[in-house]
Amino acid sequence: MSQTAILQPVCVLILITIAVWLVLFARRLGYLATHKLDPDQIADARTLESMLPPAAVAASNNFKNLFEVPVIFYTSCVIAVLAGVVDSLLLGSAWAYVSLRALHSLVHCTYNRVNHRFMAYLASCLVLWFMVIRVSLQLF
Secondary structure, eight states, X not given: XXXXXXXXXXXXXXXXXXXXXXXXXXXXXXXXXXXXXXXXXXXXXXXXXXXXXXHHHHXXXXXXXXXXXXXXXXXHHHHHHHHTOOOHHHHHHHHHHHHHHHHHHHHXXXXXXXXXXXXXXXXHHHHHHHHHHHHHHHHX
């Protein structure tokens, strides 16, 4: 197996982030155009969020989420490649993590049921913590 194979799920997570960004902007711009708002009315992020419908706020929150815990995923994958410790278990875990984050984003940007979203988030974090521990143990 190629050490760089783990970069495939990394690229997929980046594509998911771009997809959420597109949803975020489509919803925001759609709302702003429909309601003919003056951009100066929404110069502050809190003001904008208070005016937007829940679906647009959820997409915005999900976009922010994709720059929190996933940073550890990206870093762990790069460290694994650089250290040459990528194996089939780590690669499978990376795909599981990305799949669970995709599910989390799908729930967050659609029907946004908190229990469903939380379960996907929790499962993804548990997979990620496993990855971090596995990579760390192989380095020491």
